[in-house]
Amino acid sequence: MSEKEGLSIIVKVVTRWIVGFVLLFGLYIVIFGHLTPGGGFPGGVVIAGTFVLLTLAFGKDTPLRKLNSTLASELDSTGAIIFLGIALLGLYFGSFFAENFLTKLPSSYFKLFSAGVIPWANLAIGLKVGASIFMVFIILSVTRVVGLPSGEKKMTRKPTGRRK
Amino acid sequence: MNVLPLMVALPLGMGFLIPMVSRKNRRTADVLGNLATLSLLIMSLYLFKIGNQIYFMGGWKPPLGINLVLDGLSAFFLLIVNLVAFIVTLYSVDYMEVYTSKLRYYSLFLLMLAGMNGVVLTGDIFNLFVFLEIAVISAYALVGFGTEAEELEASFKYLVLGTVSSIFILLGIGFLYSLTGTLNLADIGSKISGISAGHAFWFVVILFIFGFGLKAALVPFHAWLPDAHPSAPAPISAVLSGLLIKTLGIYPFLRIFYNIFGFPLLETRFIPQILMFLGGASMLTGALLALVQNDVKRMFAYSSVSNIGYIVIAFSLGTPLGIMAALLHTFVHATSKALLFLTAGSLEYRLETRNIKKMGGLMEKMPITGISGNIGFLSLAGIPPLAGFWSKLFIILALLDAGRLGWAIFTILVSVLTLGYYLRMNRYVFFGPLKKNLQRIKESPVFMTASMLILSLITVFLGVILIPHLRSIVLDPAVRSLINGTKYISMVMGG
Structure with a gap:
């Protein structure tokens, strides 16, 4: 962690203290989404929030060392595919797409393992939302509009010479 | 295993799988x-x-859960969407090589396809809105895919106007929900016919005309289309003009106005006449503006505005012949306009320009592009025996049949304008003397020419859809599901 980037030492120390708790709280919201208020989406946003907090306090390199953009993109796709896979398993084991095919025992109500496929779907959504909101924030913070010598402004560049 | 949910799940899953496995x-x-x-x-x-x-979906019965409804109309639109989408992906194999990120292109393209299939299949109005947003948000990104200044500007303009139209639609859905207390299309239909249609109901109708009219690029709402469609990569232009404005604009009009609200109810307040007037304005404005364009793709974009006018005029007649003509023209325009945009992409790929004044005599250098371009022109200009002739003939016959002689003459006159701008473009691009700097131009790569050839063949032989046997499989069930009107409701709620 370079001392030059990011905000002041006070912010850095406080961030270092609370960032783990924020992450844990995000995970809690995801895992207990079917029992308490919350679920995959809000939990994923809180998880992405920890990375946003790291970026604000330490500059953009620190969170990217922990989770680079390729990995984030892959986690994003994995989350979506797991969710789709759960829905397809419903088609395979039950009779309808996205059917809740796991047994829901009345004795398990209000326990962690209840509600059939809902907790697993919440986990997939948490992964997807966390990774993609992190990606959105990173892309907003690393992309710059570059002024070319000709006075034109440009974001990224397509390779020249379109004819093969 | 039932394939109906897979129509949405397959492109969605593949859209997320491709960026993972093909790095x-x-x-x-x-x-x-x-x-x-x-x-x-x-x-x-x-x-x-x-x-x-x-x-x-998930085993929940209609008024509670989301249901997918397959009837003649859905099957007809699904065929159009997936036919053009397949040819366009074939074309992209070579064309998208010049862009940097092919896997993101395929990912966004398949998401857009999932959205369009979902809009056509769903039986729930909020679900329709969600799929519509999936399709248009992918489309915003794809329009700006080249990331040049002009493309980003077009994408931003499309984003702003598209969001405005989505807000109109969402507001309309909100009003419907407050009126009926349900979001299921069939359930809304069964409850709305019980309520004596008050001001709120007519406000919803007007909001839907604004919202879906903006998505379909009817004339007062068409400003985004001539920027967005030319700026996208050619395969995306083909999908936007050929499919997106129809599945997101025309299909919800047909489904909601015919099957849910019921056409007789709308006729009491002259809604079909308003739609007809908008359609006529689109036809004339699109054709006149296309006449003066020098940019190939921009001309095709204005031509799309004009052709949407034909479709809207035909279906707002409300007669069986009118509906048949509208659906046929939807199919014809989807294939022909996709073919024209692919041709334009082929020209741009080799010449690096879209200005028709800088082209000329390309028929001998790029014969396949030239032939497919000409087939597209002739079909949309309505030359027999190509498919465009039959659909325009049926539109004019339907207008005469409904006793709208003035509209029929107007349609014929606009067709002449259509022929005019295509001839002008043909003369500048494919015929006339070959320019000196174009001597070394070659034909496009094999996947591009192959997909153009397949689409040309389909455009030439699309007329066979009118042969009674094929017609009874493809076209008639679609027409019947609209003529039956609010019987859709009992079909969904009873089944």
Whole structure:
């Protein structure tokens, strides 16, 4: 962690203290989404929030060392595919797409393992939302509009010479 | 296993799978993308065998859960969407090589396809809105895919106007929900007919005309289209003009106005006449503006505005012949306009310009592009025996049949304008003397020419859809599901 980037030492120390708790709280919201208020989406946003907090306090390199953009993109796709896979398993084991095919025992109500496929779907959504909101924030913070010598402004560049 | 949910799940899953597995080898993206669209095309053909079907997502019955509804109209639109999408992905194999990120292209393209299939299949109005947003948000990104200044500007303009239209639609859905207390299309239909249609109901109708009219680019709402469609990569222009404005603009009009609200109810307040007036304005404005364009793709974009006018005029007659003509023209315009945009992409790929004044005599240098371009022109200009002739003939016959002689003459006059701008463009691009700097131009690569040839063949032989046997499979069930009107409600709620 370079001392030059990011905000002041006070912010850095406080961030270092609370960032783990924020992450844990995000995970809690995801895992207990079917029992308490919350679920995959809000939990994923809180998880992405920890990375946003790291970026604000330490500059953009620190969170990217922990989770680079390729990995984030892959986690994003994995989350979506797991969710789709759960829905397809419903088609395979039950009779309808996205059917809740796991047994829901009345004795398990209000326990962690209840509600059939809902907790697993919440986990997939948490992964997807966390990774993609992190990606959105990173892309907003690393992309710059570059002024070319000709006075034109440009974001990224397509390779020249379109004819093969 | 039922294939109905797979029409949405397959492109969605493939859209997320492609960026994961094809980072190392970009050919994987080509293979997977084309396999996905090919299997969707096969499934959409198979759906004609099934007939009407209601599918309960997650096993929840209609008023509570989301259901997918397959009837003649859905099957017809699914065929158009997946046919053009398959040819377009085939074309992209070579064309998208000049852009940097092919796997993101396929990913966004398949998401857009999932959105369009979802809009056509769903039986829930909020679900329709969600799929519509999936399709347009992918489309915003794809319009700006080249990331040049002009493309980003067009994308931003499309984003702003598209969001405005989505807000109109969402507001309309909100009002409907407050009136009926349900979001299921069929359930809304059964409750709305019980309520004496008050001011709130007519406000919803007007909001839907604004919202879906903006998505379909009817004339007072068409400003985004001539920027967005030319700026996108050519295969995306083909999908936007050929499919997106119809599945997101025309299809919800047909479904909601015919099957949910019921046409007789709308006729009491002259809604069809308003739509007809908008359609006529689109036809004339699109054709006149297309006459003066020098940019190939911009001319085609204005031509799309004009052709949407034809479709709207035909279906707002409300007669069986009018509906048949509208659906036929939807199919014809989807294939012909996609073909024209692919041709324009082929020209741009080799010449690096879209200005028709800088082209000339290209028929001998790029024969396949030239022939497919000409087939597209002639079809949309309405020259027999190409498919465009039949659809325009049926539109004019339907207008005469409904006793609208003035509108019929107007339609014929606009067709002459259409022929005019295509002839002008043909003269500048494919005929006339070959320019000196174009001596070394070659024909486009094999996947591009192959897909143009396939689409040309389809455009030439699309007229066979009118042969009674084929017509009874493809076109008649679609027409019947609209003529039956609010029987859709009892079909969904009873099944």
